[in-house]
Amino acid sequence: xxxxxxxRPNLTxxxxxxxxxxxxxxxxxxxxxxxxxxxxxxxxxxxPEEKWxxxxxxxxxxxxxxxxxxxxxxxxxxCQLCEFICPPRAITITxxxxxxxxxxxxxxKRPKEFEIDMIRCIYCGLCEExxxxxAIFLRKDYAITGTTRAEMKHDKxxxxxxxxxxxxxxxxxxxxx
Amino acid sequence: MDYLxxxxxxxxxxxxxLKTFFLIFAVVLPxxxxxxxxxxxxxxxxxxxxxxxxxxxxxxxxPGVKNDWSPILGxxxxxxxxxxxxxxxxxxxxxxxxxxYFWIAPALSMMPALVTLAAIPFGSTxxxxxxxxxxxxxxxxxxxxxxxxxxxxxxxxxxxSNSKYPFLGGIRSSSQMISYELxxxxxxxxxxxxxxxxxxxxxxxxxxxxxxxxxPYSNGHFGFAKTLLWIPVIIAFVTFTISMFxxxxxxxxxxxxxxxxxxxxxxxxxxxxxxxxxxxxxYTAMIAGCSLIVVLFxxxxxxxxxxxxxxxxxLPILRHIPGTIWGIVNITxxxxxxxxxxxxxxxxxxxxxxxxxxxxxxxxWLYLFEIALVNIFLTAGILAFTH
Numbered sequence: 001x002x003x004x005x006x007x008r009p010n011l012t013x014x015x016x017x018x019x020x021x022x023x024x025x026x027x028x029x030x031x032x033x034x035x036x037x038x039x040x041x042x043x044x045x046x047x048p049e050e051k052w053x054x055x056x057x058x059x060x061x062x063x064x065x066x067x068x069x070x071x072x073x074x075x076x077x078x079c080q081l082c083e084f085i086c087p088p089r090a091i092t093i094t095x096x097x098x099x100x101x102x103x104x105x106x107x108x109k110r111p112k113e114f115e116i117d118m119i120r121c122i123y124c125g126l127c128e129e130x131x132x133x134x135a136i137f138l139r140k141d142y143a144i145t146g147t148t149r150a151e152m153k154h155d156k157x158x159x160x161x162x163x164x165x166x167x168x169x170x171x172x173x174x175x176x177x
Numbered sequence: 178m179d180y181l182x183x184x185x186x187x188x189x190x191x192x193x194x195l196k197t198f199f200l201i202f203a204v205v206l207p208x209x210x211x212x213x214x215x216x217x218x219x220x221x222x223x224x225x226x227x228x229x230x231x232x233x234x235x236x237x238x239x240p241g242v243k244n245d246w247s248p249i250l251g252x253x254x255x256x257x258x259x260x261x262x263x264x265x266x267x268x269x270x271x272x273x274x275x276x277x278y279f280w281i282a283p284a285l286s287m288m289p290a291l292v293t294l295a296a297i298p299f300g301s302t303x304x305x306x307x308x309x310x311x312x313x314x315x316x317x318x319x320x321x322x323x324x325x326x327x328x329x330x331x332x333x334x335x336x337x338s339n340s341k342y343p344f345l346g347g348i349r350s351s352s353q354m355i356s357y358e359l360x361x362x363x364x365x366x367x368x369x370x371x372x373x374x375x376x377x378x379x380x381x382x383x384x385x386x387x388x389x390x391x392x393p394y395s396n397g398h399f400g401f402a403k404t405l406l407w408i409p410v411i412i413a414f415v416t417f418t419i420s421m422f423x424x425x426x427x428x429x430x431x432x433x434x435x436x437x438x439x440x441x442x443x444x445x446x447x448x449x450x451x452x453x454x455x456x457x458x459x460y461t462a463m464i465a466g467c468s469l470i471v472v473l474f475x476x477x478x479x480x481x482x483x484x485x486x487x488x489x490x491x492l493p494i495l496r497h498i499p500g501t502i503w504g505i506v507n508i509t510x511x512x513x514x515x516x517x518x519x520x521x522x523x524x525x526x527x528x529x530x531x532x533x534x535x536x537x538x539x540x541x542w543l544y545l546f547e548i549a550l551v552n553i554f555l556t557a558g559i560l561a562f563t564h
Binding site: 019022025026028029030032033035036037041043044046 | 225524
């Protein structure tokens with residue numbers, strides 16, 4: 001292997017003293033300090049007051065939520081596919097029959113209780129991918145906090161509150177549209 | 178025996194105790210905790226960050242008070258929070274350490290820094306009591322002797338931890354000390370030659386009469402001898418300050434700690450209040466070092482135009498105001514100067530990278546030592562030539 005001897009630079013006496021270089025370096029740092037004090041540098045985002053929310057892309061994977069369609073009907077039919085695919089088993093669904101007198105009786109099933117344990121959830125998005133009814137979506141909420149374990153378990157009401165309304169048709173079973 | 182019961186002795190003891198309590202608990206320890214805060218804020222600002230700007234004082238814990246008080250600048254409660262955190266941490270002593278030395282080392286690094294403060298004249302006089310705890314005529318030598326003891330704290334901590342990184346930190350500390358100590362002692366000699374005394378209050382009085390050593394025209398008089406002496410004084414100041422950085426283990430010479438290579442150096446195995454003592458010791462040593470630089474080169478408590486505590490000197494108009502007020506102003510001026518120097522210490526820390534081990538030894542033995550030695554003869558020559 002060929003070796004290459006890197007030539008040492010010949011320093012002038014000024015460079016050998018180091019002090020001018022040190023002073024130059026200190027001038028650079030004080031300039032940064034001055035710019036921060038004058039408010040000319042704006043790098044830091046003050047978290048609770050300023051957030052990334054407006055910069056988030058549409059496909060951001062935040063907390064999983066349930067959505068209703070434009071008629072106000074819940075899309076979830078309690079097929080439990082998301083419960084089965086969920087890698088950390090965060091989802092627990094209790095299905096129930098829709099009563100015959102209901103307007104949507106032909107849908108046959110709905111979740112009686114839908115729980116997502118946000119301590120277990122890993123935000124992988126498999127539930128959204130697997131859902132045949134496009135009822136579960138990962139929305140942009142990322143700061144899910146709570147003071148108790150019970151609080152961190154999102155129930156059906158909480159999930160619909162976070163999810164809101166999702167317009168549009170379910171294209172999955174109707175590829176021509 | 179008569180002296181021990183005389184009112185002179187009781188007065189001396191009482192004022193000394195008062196001065197000590199004032200200096201340590203009212204000035205230096207709060208200053209230490211806010212230096213830590215300043216360190217964090219200044220480092221943050223230099224790196225385009227903000228630093229701790231949230232913590233206020235938790236007044237809402239007191240019944241009846243609704244809001245926490247967060248001062249305009251914000252984060253001024255941070256030192257309080259830090260102290261509480263240190264007190265609540267588990268004081269963990271690893272099983273493999275040498276217990277006796279492990280316990281004694283933090284105290285050994287904190288105590289010398291506090292003791293050196295005794296010789297510092299931090300003010301002129303208040304009610305004819307000189308504002309120096311121990312007015313000894315070998316003040317400077319006392320400072321050098323005691324501040325060097327703090328290296329034992331570091332070496333003993335490194336050795337007793339019985340672990341490789343603290344050990345390396347301790348070894349580095351001892352070799353660092355023998356490299357810079359000579360240069361530091363010798364670079365202060367020109368000041369002693371010019372002032373003609375090793376007593377720190379005497380050096381300050383000399384500077385009040387003849388102008389600060391680093392700003393020789395501060396008393397309003399120009400002079401050829403003074404201007405000529407400026408050259409060795411500046412050289413002495415630069416070498417002394419560089420040595421002081423090494424003495425206080427500050428970057429660019431923080432080899433005993435070097436958190437990037439030795440985890441945390443000599444205090445890797447320490448936790449809770451024992452770690453905090455090292456921390457306090459480092460910053461107290463910084464304050465003591467800055468005080469020494471102020472006393473030697475920046476005229477101590479003197480500010481041009483402001484009278485002394487006995488309402489002498491300064492502008493004639495200001496002498497009508499009682500001397501006690503000027504005594505307090507003098508103390509403020511002194512610690513203002515110290516604070517400015519502390520800022521320079523912090524500023525340097527966040528500008529320069531760490532020296533390599535051999536570079537520090539080379540700097541100490543081959544440059545600082547020689548420059549300081551030649552500087553002594555230069556000063557002596559100029560003094561002999563101009564007198």
